[in-house]
Amino acid sequence: MGQIEWAMWANEQALAAGLIMLTGGIVAVAGQFKGWYFAAYAIAAGVFVCLLEYPRSKRKKGSTMERCGQKYMTAVLKVFGPLTRNYYIRAILHAALAVPAGFLLSTILGTVCLGIASGIYLLAAVRGEEWRPIEQKPRERPHMGDTIKQPPTNPPPRPPADARKKPPAEAGGQVNPITVEAE
């Protein structure tokens, strides 16, 4: 599996884990389950993980499909530099975030899923992968090509550039109102 960028799967898994942890937390808090403080934590951790994982990393090869509206979080992640770029740090972070949610049944699924995501990120880090922001390409104004100085003066059919140096043979030549194409 030479071409796989493991971080891509880790990213999907972590995002899913964040949502699962969030859901489990909401259920336990809404139901005021015993030990719901862990659930309140799980909601916070779930939201945090979702935000962190939302912007996709730029792939090494080929173009990357951005998630809708991810440029805002990309800007935030760029600020943290190596903390967000390095996948070792991310692996450890996810593992640490997962642990407290493991103490409550409602959020234990989130723990397991985030733990697995942490493992895949570790694998990605070992293989030298990194998170790279997807930069916005500056929008180029469509401008005229540099080679065209001015629009052509004579109507088509136009002889090649060298031939244009010669003055036209007949000044009163027929001007075709409609372009005539030679077969």
Added chain:
Amino acid sequence: NTASVINLWPVLEVVWLGLNLYLFIDTFHWYEDEDAYLYTRIMLGSALAWARASATCLNFNCMLILLPVSRNLISFLRGASTVRALRRQLDKNIVFHKMVAYGIAVNATIHIVAHLINIERYHRSQSKEAGELQNKLSALGKNSHESYLNPIRTYETNTTEEVLTTIAGVTGVVITVALILIMTSSTELIRRSSYEVFWYTHHLFVVFFIGLIFHGMGQLVRGQTPQSLLLHNVTYCKDHYLEWEKATQCPLPQFSGNRPVVRVMFVVMHSSGVLELHMKKSGFKMEPGQYIFLQCSSVSQLEWHPFTLTSAPEEEFFSVHIRVAGDWTIQESLEIPSRSIFLNLLAVDGPYGAATTDVFHYQVSVCIAAGIGVTPFASILKSIWYKCCNPSTVLTLQKVYFYWICRDPSAFEWFADLLSFLEAKMAEKGKNDFLSYHIFLTGWDESQATHIALHYDDKMDVITGLRQKTFYGRPNWDTEFKQLAENHPSIGVFFCGPKTLSKILQKMCNSYSSADPRGVQFHYNKESF
């Protein structure tokens, strides 16, 4: 060709969605309304119904999901399919697979959330704040003669520990994780960038299905047993929980993990050694002439015995008549009041078998029963009686001849009782001529013969007590068929009994049917067991 242009796909989507909704709503209502789960609902509320309804949909969708990706099956269907529009739907197999997968994801979410709530509520029922009734229900099972309702037996535990020490809990976590991994590796991004990750991870479906099989086996969600429902009046007792075990209408309720389906309404012990069982099962629909399998767990968990149904579909219950023999010893229970017989009963499978509804399609039907073959005719005759009495039913059937040949009528006393009942009812309605029956006794001894001869002139038959006299010896079929042929144009003949007699009757039908199709025709229908 317009057929190939028709897009059947939206129809399939709607059908699938409709089935899901039907299953969900039907199961939901069952668990919300069924008396057997009343006490369970006191502890769990509606979360019970949500969990079970989504479980039914999960069963349905998990069954479907493998079909569209079974390549050999798809190829076979393509070859076997003659309608092009249908064949083209097979091209959409992956789309269908994904749709079902989304269905599984949605239902799994509902199921997990509902059970999280259930487990928490079971745990809470053990705490003092839950109130007396919930505490009482949770305490059931502490003594040996009680069955438990609350799978969480004490408050001094945590829900995680409880779940992870049960098969259902562990398998639940495992299969959910497998499902999540399958889904995160199936996103279009992953599939396109690394097909191998998607492909290998998807094989976790093996783990998923194995876990799923074991997941439901624990039967942690329990309902009241049908026998307990008969003895313990839930409507009264739920408000008088302090009187349980003291009041006669509130013995302790008993619970089991099996979905309670069969209720034994009552049991009649006939002196001829025949047990008549009246039962009710929700959703049970039968036709006359069918049979069911019964399993009695106190006799054997593995054995299912077939019994012909002796009730008519028009009745509110269904019944069988069981001849007492073999392991099914009822001797001990003769002393016990009839209600508590079959305490650990009863599973019912069926009904099966070809229904003899054709009997209603002829103007004249001749029913012939030999020996034990009389049993399905109990159902048929009763059904004929109900239809004949129902003023709104337009019955093609105008006349029924019933021939009963048996060696020893005492074994079928209950059937003789039925005949006399029908005889009386027909007379009441002024339909004396509707049913004409003839009983032939083929076995008798000296003393019986003398007795019969002595009472020859009596109005009622001395053996059966019926108005129509019993004949002795086998019937003369030639005479019977000749007489039938003279009186009626088209006759349906229905037989249940030994093969030899079946062959004879078939020959009779053939020989007395006229060669002219406009003449008298006997149509032979054999009841097969």
